[in-house]
Amino acid sequence: MSFCEGFVEADGFRIRYMEDGAGPPLVHLHGAGGLSLTPAHDMLARTHRVIAFEMPGFGESAENTRSSAMRDLASTMAAAAGALGVSSFDLLGSSFGGKVALWLAALHPAAVRALVLEGPAAIRQADSQPATGTPEEMARRLYAHPERMPLPADLPMNVKLKHRALVGRLRGPDRDAELEAVMAGLAMPVLVLFGTLDRMMPPEMGRHYKTLIPNCHLVFVYDAGHLIGVERPEAFTEVVADFLERREAFVISRRGTVLLP
Amino acid sequence: MKISYFETGRYIPPPDMPREWPVRSSACDTDAVSVALRGMEDRARFVERLGFDWVSLSEHHYSPRILTPSPTVSAAWLAGRTNRIKIALLGPIVPTSNPIRVAEEFAMLDALAPGRIVAGLLRGTTNEYLSYDLNADEARGRTDEAMELILRAWSEPEPFGWQGRYFQFRTVSIWPRRPTNGGYILGTSAEAGAFAARHRMGMGVSYGPFDVMARSTGYYRQQCAEHGWTPGPDDIVYRANMILGETDEQAEAILAGRDGQAPFPISGVLKDALIAADTSRNIAGVRQNANVGGVLPISFCGGPDRIVEQIKRCREVIGAGVLDLSLTDPGTGGLDAMMEALDLFGRTVLPRVRDI
Numbered sequence: 001m002s003f004c005e006g007f008v009e010a011d012g013f014r015i016r017y018m019e020d021g022a023g024p025p026l027v028h029l030h031g032a033g034g035l036s037l038t039p040a041h042d043m044l045a046r047t048h049r050v051i052a053f054e055m056p057g058f059g060e061s062a063e064n065t066r067s068s069a070m071r072d073l074a075s076t077m078a079a080a081a082g083a084l085g086v087s088s089f090d091l092l093g094s095s096f097g098g099k100v101a102l103w104l105a106a107l108h109p110a111a112v113r114a115l116v117l118e119g120p121a122a123i124r125q126a127d128s129q130p131a132t133g134t135p136e137e138m139a140r141r142l143y144a145h146p147e148r149m150p151l152p153a154d155l156p157m158n159v160k161l162k163h164r165a166l167v168g169r170l171r172g173p174d175r176d177a178e179l180e181a182v183m184a185g186l187a188m189p190v191l192v193l194f195g196t197l198d199r200m201m202p203p204e205m206g207r208h209y210k211t212l213i214p215n216c217h218l219v220f221v222y223d224a225g226h227l228i229g230v231e232r233p234e235a236f237t238e239v240v241a242d243f244l245e246r247r248e249a250f251v252i253s254r255r256g257t258v259l260l261p
Numbered sequence: 262m263k264i265s266y267f268e269t270g271r272y273i274p275p276p277d278m279p280r281e282w283p284v285r286s287s288a289c290d291t292d293a294v295s296v297a298l299r300g301m302e303d304r305a306r307f308v309e310r311l312g313f314d315w316v317s318l319s320e321h322h323y324s325p326r327i328l329t330p331s332p333t334v335s336a337a338w339l340a341g342r343t344n345r346i347k348i349a350l351l352g353p354i355v356p357t358s359n360p361i362r363v364a365e366e367f368a369m370l371d372a373l374a375p376g377r378i379v380a381g382l383l384r385g386t387t388n389e390y391l392s393y394d395l396n397a398d399e400a401r402g403r404t405d406e407a408m409e410l411i412l413r414a415w416s417e418p419e420p421f422g423w424q425g426r427y428f429q430f431r432t433v434s435i436w437p438r439r440p441t442n443g444g445y446i447l448g449t450s451a452e453a454g455a456f457a458a459r460h461r462m463g464m465g466v467s468y469g470p471f472d473v474m475a476r477s478t479g480y481y482r483q484q485c486a487e488h489g490w491t492p493g494p495d496d497i498v499y500r501a502n503m504i505l506g507e508t509d510e511q512a513e514a515i516l517a518g519r520d521g522q523a524p525f526p527i528s529g530v531l532k533d534a535l536i537a538a539d540t541s542r543n544i545a546g547v548r549q550n551a552n553v554g555g556v557l558p559i560s561f562c563g564g565p566d567r568i569v570e571q572i573k574r575c576r577e578v579i580g581a582g583v584l585d586l587s588l589t590d591p592g593t594g595g596l597d598a599m600m601e602a603l604d605l606f607g608r609t610v611l612p613r614v615r616d617i
Contacts, residue, residue, distance in 0.1 A: 193424075206419075207417065210420070211419060218419060218420070219421065222406050222410070223425075235424045235426075252431075
């Protein structure tokens, strides 16, 4: 299997995406660093049609000055999925993309069957700032064990500045009362994942999602940092795929313990 | 200085019992075991009257040497039969345990004896892994992960799932809740020191010479400094054997007559294999083989005056503010001798080390 690049028109944007796999559609919205395929994408594509969008204003796309709020970007991404003929899908949002995903789920509840949030940045510690720095500095923020991981890509300066401007404009307050009010109305099953060693979004933030969202499952991924799907892809994929397959029933164990039949 | 009495069940084996591990179950005199275990109450109440601060318990299996395979059961028994003394579980062997069960049992004990339970978590040595069939190569990883999970179970206010390497739980939300997240990480390794420092927990070391244990507690203090805090004396526990006599000469005579063999040793090929299997054992990062089922050293020996000086030196060198003591080797000797030594310690040493 391998991901193929495609483009789709939505809301006047030409939106790049990577797609692979067959099965129930799973839409992924990336974090503030832009779209980067990980081993977890490959693993999820074994059971799902994975569509990983590059949101307008990220990567090589034109600067996005039209999305004035998260809800705008969320509706654009819903339109992008619709333009691919995907009217109903599971939705995975990572970090910054987690906040976009929450808005998408709130504004288009019929489209989102289940929502998975990986280290979401929708509720942040007071006075948090977007992470910037050299690849080495970013690795220390993003990974539990940077010494074991490849350095994050050092994006061209124009791309970094473009990302920074867009994220800075859309990220909103650390506690977004408007978003938190709509989170309380989400009816679909939601899975929230935090790495136990996340240095960008402390795992203690997870309890807020659990409190605010009615049908929310909080799972800590041991020994992972912010990029769970990169650092512990097997652990990430196992719980995400199980949740997407069985929804709330994923809490019922199917692991065997027979050693020798 | 706080003083702890290490309660080991004190089953006195008959002289003809095979000196081997495991000891066959058929050799167990169930009446004598019952007396020994129920006697924990008398001994705990005795040291409580003497002014001891803690009675401690540990987990060991398949021999009468230390007869507490479930320290939690022992703790619950003692909690209901003592009034003031703290009960220290030093501690459940974490890598062979279900971490949620450990978290729940400590929370229950805290509810049963509020403010009187001291929690210790440890990795244990490879001989302990024989009992519950644990691969020594996985012990470090299982311990680190399980301890993280136990602390998370004690502190997380909302139900959560755990996606680990060795443990997976979709739903965790323990009842009763534990009112505190404190406790001790037990071990001499760099990993134990770093973990304790990162979580603002105490550290417990055992049996090694003062200077060797000081390397471990020094590393721990260094790690604490890197995490922005300074541990106090109560944050460092030192478990040790002591021979206390009325005089130095009497204590030395007891030491000279001490059996140089462990009561129920693992020996030969199996001992060597267990040591070889434990590839990550270290003291503050320096490789060190474990004492696998062997005889444990005597750290303190003398009459009261000399013992007081040794305790002062222990405090200076190791930094320990809690001494967890055996005054007779577990699994050996008579009960009367130990009770006399405890009484002597309570009368002649304890009042003089209290303010160290």
